[in-house]
Every structure is written in C-alpha cells, then in structure tokens.
Amino acid sequence: MNRSIRPDAVLIQAVIAGALSFAHLHDLAAAAGQSGWKAWAYPVSVDLLLVAAWRRLRAGRDRSAWTWFAIALAASLGANVATAGLLDLNDVPAWLRILVAGWPALAFLGGTLLVHAPANQWRKAYFDPAVSAAGLTDVTPHDLRTSHGTWVADRYGVMTAAHRLGHSNASVTTRHYARPVAGRDDQVAEAADVWLGGEDGIGSPEAHMER
Template identity: 35%
Template sequence: MRHFTGWLLDTGPVIVLALIAGAGSFTHIRDTAREHGQSGWMAWAVAVCIELTCVMAARERQRDKKTGRARRGPISWPVLVLTGGIVLSLAANLAQAEPTVWGWITAATPPAAFLVAVSMLERRASSAGAALPASVAEAVPPEPRPDHIAPVPAADRPALDTGQDERPGPSPALVDFARRVAAEHHAKHGKAITRDALRARLGVSDQLATDLLHTLHTT
C-alpha cells in the first residue's frame, strides 16, 4: 500500500496532466477536422489518430533505446513519426487560435503540455530499466586488455636442452620458437618484445627469458 501511494504521488500528477492536456489538444484537432470537411465520427477519428500516433512513436522510441536498435539514417522512424504528429497537433491547435500572439500561445499550450507529460513518462520508463542488477553486472566478464599476453600451453613449448653444461641453456627449437614469438609481437605492436612479455608468452623463468632475449639479439 505504501509503495502504491508513493507511486501515485510521484506519477499521478504527470498522468493527470497528460489526460487534461491531451483532451484539450484533442478538442482543437476535432474542431479543425470538422471545419475542413471531416464531419461526424471521422473528426473524432482524425483527432484520435494524431494523439495516439504521438504516444505510440514516443513508446517506440523508448523501446529502441532499451533494445539498443541502431538507426539507419539521420533520424529514426519513431522520431520522424513523432515529429510529424507534433507538427499536425500544433497546426490544428493554432488553427483554432485567435490571431494574436497570446492566442497562439494559449492554443499551443495543450499540445505542448501533452508532449511534455509523455516525455516525462518515457524518461521514467527508460531510467527504471537503465541500471543492471549487481548479479548481472558481475556475470559480465571484463573485456581483455589490448596488451594482454596469453601464455603458451606447456604441451606446445619446445623442451629444454640440459646437455652437459653447468647451467642449462635454451635448445635450438626453443630459440626458434622464441624468435617466431618475437616476430609476431613486433608485427602486432610495432616494437621489440620485452623480457617480461617473452617470459609471459612462453611461460619460462626470468633467467631463461633473459637468455633467450640475449640470444635473439646476438643472432
């Protein structure tokens, strides 16, 4: 009950404004249609079509924002329809106005207030679904950084040649593999690979990465 009361106090004035302003604009459009040959129920139909077209276009515009639909031209189709409805509504209301500045202002007040009320309702509907729940936000994985270096699986790394030396050195196969990794890094980033990048790419120790980099530079 408290939630409903809060919603009524928050949204009620906007809905009342939309109804009153829509009724005023509706009357002017109906009278204009009657004066231009649309008698009987056709005058009412013209007024209903124009008013509901504005509401429908505003809702469709909000739906496009919610779904992320990309427009194919300078303006989207709902915006074009909404603009046409506004122009027709204002033209019909001004046609009923006294030909003075205040006459035009007062005649334009109902359609302007109606459009403001519709835009307020549209804005509230958009903001209500703008925030993602924390659980959804946490479920979205972060985008990888451009400089992220994926390590090579251990099964794909060439074996080390321990030999008979006091300190094991890199085998020729590992040197060749490191040379290909360094060439790919240079082609992708436009600069020589660093020791840390080579170590992360190959998954080897700091000392072995240093030895490999030294070998690459000397050869």
C-alpha cells in the first residue's frame, strides 16, 4: 500500500533549530581553542545532556534533572547568543575559554548522575513504600513487568504482550517475560475432553471430519 509522505512543519522547524544551535555551539567551541573533532563533540555533548535531562523530567523520577536541564539549556542558549555578534569570536575572553574547557567534566558528571541516581531514588521514594504497604517482600519493578507480560500473553496472546512491552521480536517476550500460568494446562485438558465428547455444542471430532 502506497503512503504519501507529508512534511511535518513542527519536525522541519525542530531540525532547522537543532542544526543552527549545533552550528553555534561548534563555532563557539572552535573560537575557544577546541579544534578538529573536539569542536564538533561539544554540541553533541550539550544536546545529549539536554535530551537525557528532559527524558528524566518527563518520567518524573528525579527532581535534580531540572538542574542538569537548566545547565544544558544555558550552555545551548549562551552559545546561540554569544555567536549573535555580542562576542568577538576572534578574541574570546579567558573566562569563556575556561568554561568551554571545563564543560566535558561537567557533562560527564551530569550524565552519570542522570543514568544511575534517578532509578534508585524513584524506587526508594515510591516503589518500596508501595510494596511495604501492600504487605509484600522481595518484589522488584522487573517482577511487576514480568507479571504484566505473563497476564497479557495469557489473556490476549504473546504478540499483544510483545507489543505492549515494546519488544520488536516476540521471542524476547517468550524467553524473559511470558510465564506458564498455574492450572492453565489442566483447563486446556478439560476443555479438550469436553470437545472430544461432543459436549460443547459444536459437535464431535468425527462429525467435523465427515463434513
């Protein structure tokens, strides 16, 4: 089936804005003495920290993500303003060179904290108290995901469970999430006995073979 490609104005605008911001960050880093691939790495670092912090904010897991989001946004906005003619890129002040040179260490610290700290904070603040309130022990967030995957697979099929869990391949679902449901095999055997005896209203196997 042919599908027409329709341009998305919002996406186009985002690409243009991102490209301009990327170029401004590169130009500022190059003017501050970062040559070659290092000048190109700076905008990548700033944008990745910005995206990582935004994702944590949307997940609502870590309030400190606001700090790193503000830092990355200030770096991006500052570079855009600085390259607007307010700063002589041929004579960059020493304080700006120091900020640019120190950015990698700051970005590494922010990225590390965003990756490792939020999950533990969210679990201690919300998940563990809920588990205790329910009178449960030794329950992890992954246990809930596994239970949900098993329930969906049992009720609606493995393909539905795979889609809901975000798996592109259903084999991942069957290996790690979908589990046999206790008593389900006995129910299938009983249903088969009923069908073989022709007691389910759809006729016996022999009747189907004669048709």
